[in-house]
Amino acid sequence: MNIQIIKIDGFTIHEHHLDISYSADNFSFSTKIFYHEVSFSRLINKYSQPLVNRIVAHISLFEGMKLCSLFPRYYDISAIAEYIEKAVLDLFVDIYQGVFGQHWYENNVTDYQQPEIIGSEKLGVSQLGKILGNNDTILAGCGGGKDSIVAMKLLEESKLSFASMQYSHSVYGKADLQHNLISQVLDYASPIEQHKISIYDDFVDFPFFDLYFPQNSGIIAPETPVSIFESLILMLDKGYHYLCLAHEKSANTGNLFWEEIHREVNHQWGKSLAAETLLNNFIRDHLLSNFKYFSILQPIYDYRIFNHLSSYPEVLSKIHSCNIQKPWCKKCPKCAYVWLGLMAFFEPKLVDQVFQKNLFNDDDLIPTFEEMLGLSVHTPFECIGEIDESRLMMKKCLEKGLSGKVIDIFQEKILTNSSIDWEKIEHKYNNIYTEDHAIPEGIFNSIKDKL
Numbered sequence: 001m002n003i004q005i006i007k008i009d010g011f012t013i014h015e016h017h018l019d020i021s022y023s024a025d026n027f028s029f030s031t032k033i034f035y036h037e038v039s040f041s042r043l044i045n046k047y048s049q050p051l052v053n054r055i056v057a058h059i060s061l062f063e064g065m066k067l068c069s070l071f072p073r074y075y076d077i078s079a080i081a082e083y084i085e086k087a088v089l090d091l092f093v094d095i096y097q098g099v100f101g102q103h104w105y106e107n108n109v110t111d112y113q114q115p116e117i118i119g120s121e122k123l124g125v126s127q128l129g130k131i132l133g134n135n136d137t138i139l140a141g142c143g144g145g146k147d148s149i150v151a152m153k154l155l156e157e158s159k160l161s162f163a164s165m166q167y168s169h170s171v172y173g174k175a176d177l178q179h180n181l182i183s184q185v186l187d188y189a190s191p192i193e194q195h196k197i198s199i200y201d202d203f204v205d206f207p208f209f210d211l212y213f214p215q216n217s218g219i220i221a222p223e224t225p226v227s228i229f230e231s232l233i234l235m236l237d238k239g240y241h242y243l244c245l246a247h248e249k250s251a252n253t254g255n256l257f258w259e260e261i262h263r264e265v266n267h268q269w270g271k272s273l274a275a276e277t278l279l280n281n282f283i284r285d286h287l288l289s290n291f292k293y294f295s296i297l298q299p300i301y302d303y304r305i306f307n308h309l310s311s312y313p314e315v316l317s318k319i320h321s322c323n324i325q326k327p328w329c330k331k332c333p334k335c336a337y338v339w340l341g342l343m344a345f346f347e348p349k350l351v352d353q354v355f356q357k358n359l360f361n362d363d364d365l366i367p368t369f370e371e372m373l374g375l376s377v378h379t380p381f382e383c384i385g386e387i388d389e390s391r392l393m394m395k396k397c398l399e400k401g402l403s404g405k406v407i408d409i410f411q412e413k414i415l416t417n418s419s420i421d422w423e424k425i426e427h428k429y430n431n432i433y434t435e436d437h438a439i440p441e442g443i444f445n446s447i448k449d450k451l
Contacts, residue, residue: 001212006067006115007076011060013040013052020060022203024067027212029203031063033230036196038237047236050083051129054287055236057083059229065096066203066221069103070213072115081121089117091282098275099222101258101265102381106217110260126286133239137192138162138443139231140296141245144182145321146338150308151246151296152189158446163240164189165231167197169223170205173326181326184318195234224270228279228293235291242440247271247295248302249433250385256378267381273298276438298437300451302385303392303429306341316346317354323382330357333368333380337390340372343402344393360397360404369406375413388425395422 009021009028017034044052057080064075077084096114104112140155140162142148155162164186168178175198186194204219224245231243252273254266269275273295280293297305309315320327321338328335339359342351352358359365371380373394374387384390394410414420432451437444 003070003072005074005076006064006070006072008060008064008079010079011056013044013056015040018056018059020056020063022064022067024070024072027208029067029201031203032200033059033063034198034200035233035237036198037193038233043233043237046132047129050127052233052236054083054124054127054129055229055232058088058232058287059226061088061092062095062222062226062229065092065099065226066201066219068096068100068115069209069216069219069221071107071109071112075115075117076119077117078119078121081119082124085123085126085286087126087282087286089123091278092117094278095222095225095270095275098266098269098272099225100220101263101269102255102267103217103220104261105256105258105265106381128285128289129287131235131239131241131288131290135239135241136161137238137240138242138244139165139195139235139238139240140191141227141231141243142166142182142186142189143321144178144185144319146309146319146341147246147248147297147305149185149188149312149315149319150305151244152186152191153308153312154296154447154450155244156190157450160443160446162191162244163193163195163238164191165195165197165234167199167227167230169199170201172323175200178326181318181320185315188312188315188318193238195238197230197234222270225275225279228283232283232288232291235288241290241292242443243291243293245271245293245295246297247276248297248300248305248385249436250301250389251383253386255381265378268383271295271383273436273438280438292440294438294440294443296439296443296447298439299433300431301389301429302341303389303426304432304451306345306393307430309342310345313346313350316342316350328355330355330359331362331364333372333382333384335359336365336368337372337380337382337384340369340390340393340397341385344396344400348400348402358404360402360406363405366406366409370409373410373414375409386429389429391420392422392425392429 012019020031022029166182168175251268251271254264372390
């Protein structure tokens, strides 16, 4: 089955949520985005209906990108055309090509760049708005993982005022479960306000792909880029000017270079500094002139983040990062990688209390660890660190006396390589990169001594 046209059928703004309708040929889908603390009638009164409509149209455009997993020929954006301009279509293509390299690779598609964007209505023109007020509180995203808590503790210890933004998605399970898990992490931070977004999406939540497109590798969604646009509603409502996420430096590195299309494939591209720069510049130039988006952990690698995390052992039992079964499925690359980092920097008995399993001895995870260690074609398609970073943490585990089948493989196939300069590797991953980031100067000056 081939899909010809995906389409935004329209959006409705309710008092506390957005309802966006999509179609793919004869199939219909909806995405509902609930803002727990926002009154849209109040927001529209504070700003204007056209400005809010423009923000919602951009959310609709990028939420619809997940339907590109169907390799459609066309993307019909007629329903939102009056609220967007050509520049956002150029951004859409840039984001799509950055995010979907993995999807091309997994489906061995080498002759598809993106859907042709079409519409029966004339595009609008750029109408630059402005966030009202002088609120210097930083809106900090919190997904409940190690990066989130380290970022928030960094803000807290630098005496920078911040509020938290957490969101659940139906693809990860029940909304209440997700929010409760994240709230347990927030108990160890000090946001001045806590904001919640809940997303319900029947395209990703239903068995649509399994039944109709079983040969397709699955759904890719631009989760980080679209969340930036979704956060704008909160920023307008509360008058926040700064959006801070917690993406580490290794997000800039791809999983492999695919010779057939002469491009790098990077599962984490949406979190990269390149994506951050594109999104920030577009929003400042075309939507909200006094907006700033940055990652506070961009100057450091995971190796240093895990080390920072070890200063807060009390949060170990509360963090979660698994995208399969929260808090931990203990079978996926993300669980394996986080477990490796925790074992490298924490007292092993503390990690054992959470995972209750030696993942180094799990036969199912041996291929995953081999991919992480550079013993396969590419690293796992997950949000994890670089090959040398995993090797360095594995070496720390060995030096702590940890054992297992994976440790044996590491000793046999990597540690015997005398050409590896471990001192140079540790210097790279334990370094602070003071220029490779987009953190505002005043904020960076407040945190740099604590990175």
